[in-house]
Amino acid sequence: MAMRMNWQLGRDMTYPYEAPPPKRQIAYIFDTNKCIECQTCTVACKTCWTSGKGQEQIFWNNVETKPYGGYPMGWDMRLLEETPPAKWQKEKLVSLTIFETDKPTDPPHGHRPDVQDYGAPNLGEDDITGLVDKGEHFGAMHPMWMFYLARICNHCDNPACLAACPRRAIYKRDEDGIVLVDQQRCRGYQECVRACPYKKVFYNLVGRASEKCIGCYPRVEQGEVALCVESCIGKIRLHGFLTTAAPPRADNPFDYLVKIRKLALPLYPQFGTAPNVYYIPPLHVHDGFLEQLFGHGVEQSKKMYRELSKDRQLLGALMLFGATNRIINRFAIEGDEAVGWDMDDREVVRVPFTERTYIREHYDGKHDVYRHNTT
Numbered sequence: 001m002a003m004r005m006n007w008q009l010g011r012d013m014t015y016p017y018e019a020p021p022p023k024r025q026i027a028y029i030f031d032t033n034k035c036i037e038c039q040t041c042t043v044a045c046k047t048c049w050t051s052g053k054g055q056e057q058i059f060w061n062n063v064e065t066k067p068y069g070g071y072p073m074g075w076d077m078r079l080l081e082e083t084p085p086a087k088w089q090k091e092k093l094v095s096l097t098i099f100e101t102d103k104p105t106d107p108p109h110g111h112r113p114d115v116q117d118y119g120a121p122n123l124g125e126d127d128i129t130g131l132v133d134k135g136e137h138f139g140a141m142h143p144m145w146m147f148y149l150a151r152i153c154n155h156c157d158n159p160a161c162l163a164a165c166p167r168r169a170i171y172k173r174d175e176d177g178i179v180l181v182d183q184q185r186c187r188g189y190q191e192c193v194r195a196c197p198y199k200k201v202f203y204n205l206v207g208r209a210s211e212k213c214i215g216c217y218p219r220v221e222q223g224e225v226a227l228c229v230e231s232c233i234g235k236i237r238l239h240g241f242l243t244t245a246a247p248p249r250a251d252n253p254f255d256y257l258v259k260i261r262k263l264a265l266p267l268y269p270q271f272g273t274a275p276n277v278y279y280i281p282p283l284h285v286h287d288g289f290l291e292q293l294f295g296h297g298v299e300q301s302k303k304m305y306r307e308l309s310k311d312r313q314l315l316g317a318l319m320l321f322g323a324t325n326r327i328i329n330r331f332a333i334e335g336d337e338a339v340g341w342d343m344d345d346r347e348v349v350r351v352p353f354t355e356r357t358y359i360r361e362h363y364d365g366k367h368d369v370y371r372h373n374t375t
């Protein structure tokens with residue numbers, strides 16, 4: 001059984017395949033503080049990629065309300081109930097991953113949801129943790145909470161779906177780390193559906209094969225961000241690459257936010273797949289719950305986020321979210337602006353720290369009209 005270093009766990013772990021890391025790794029950062037659950041991302045992905053027969057209940061991108069929501073229903077609670085709770089000693093996971101829970105020769109520990117678990121993709125929408133007393137909402141922040149969690153395939157470093165497939169129909173691309181299902185090789189055994197702890201491989205009952213988020217690879221190959229990223233109304237998303245073959249670069253917004261500053265954290269790192277969608281935790285949710293979800297580092301991340309106004313480099317990196325449809329490879333702060341360059345080192349975006357406002361004269365003599373400033 002191969003051992004490999006999992007940087008998110010701070011230790012080596014077993015993984016059934018030996019494979020060098022990809023040349024660079026596609027990654028996403030989602031700022032949960034900004035998501036309004038408008039589902040524009042869900043619809044953008046659905047209308048482009050999964051509008052065919054047998055895909056009616058398949059959402060490669062979904063946005064659910066935590067703590068009670070989940071698509072498919074109970075995807076995370078079921079696994080969490082079956083496995084011992086995550087235990088951390090500082091930055092090292094001392095409990096077992098899904099690859100280590102059962103015998104080394106067994107597939108990763110998991111379960112296969114029932115068909116009806118996919119039937120209500122937004123069950124639990126806007127449900128909060130308890131009742132809000134009468135009149136409480138007029139006062140300061142009340143103790144009840146919920147937040148929106150946008151989810152897509154994590155294009156994991158150690159994909160459980162890939163490890164479980166007896167047909168070797170799932171592969172991870174060397175050029176960008178995107179994980180794909182070979183539709184010709186797949187025979188529909190659904191071992192990937194069982195193994196993926198995030199339940200982001202779906203079985204198409206009509207096509208009789210498994211399918212999953214393709215990371216919008218045709219767009220990525222052109223240097224463009226994914227559709228769910230470009231369409232995001234709340235500008236909560238950033239899409240780009242983590243450096244894998246060299247030390248993290250401070251001018252790469254991904255290396256900077258994920259590996260250097262550690263503002264954005266992986267979802268359920270204790271599963272061991274080393275997921276590559278990273279989340280900025282919601283400020284209003286208590287640390288105990290968030291540490292289950294994002295591992296250690298929640299407190300520090302929230303502290304940094306609260307102090308953003310004093311940290312121009314960090315704030316500048318966050319201002320690039322949703323600012324361009326090009327993948328940003330390099331960024332810098334120049335004067336009062338955050339600037340981004342694409343993979344060809346062309347400048348593609350410039351965002352001012354202070355948004356400019358223009359006050360127009362009430363009377364425009366040139367056009368002989370009266371104007372009103374409405375903002």
Ligand code: SF4
Nearest residue numbers: 037038039041232234
């Ligand atoms: S489009 Fe953006 S803001 Fe809207 S639900 Fe999706 S992630 Fe959230």
Ligand code: SF4
Nearest residue numbers: 153154156160161196
């Ligand atoms: S999230 Fe699931 S489907 Fe996606 S790469 Fe990881 S294990 Fe595979």
Ligand code: SF4
Nearest residue numbers: 045213215216226228
């Ligand atoms: S990356 Fe592309 S395929 Fe994947 S969820 Fe987003 S829009 Fe859908």
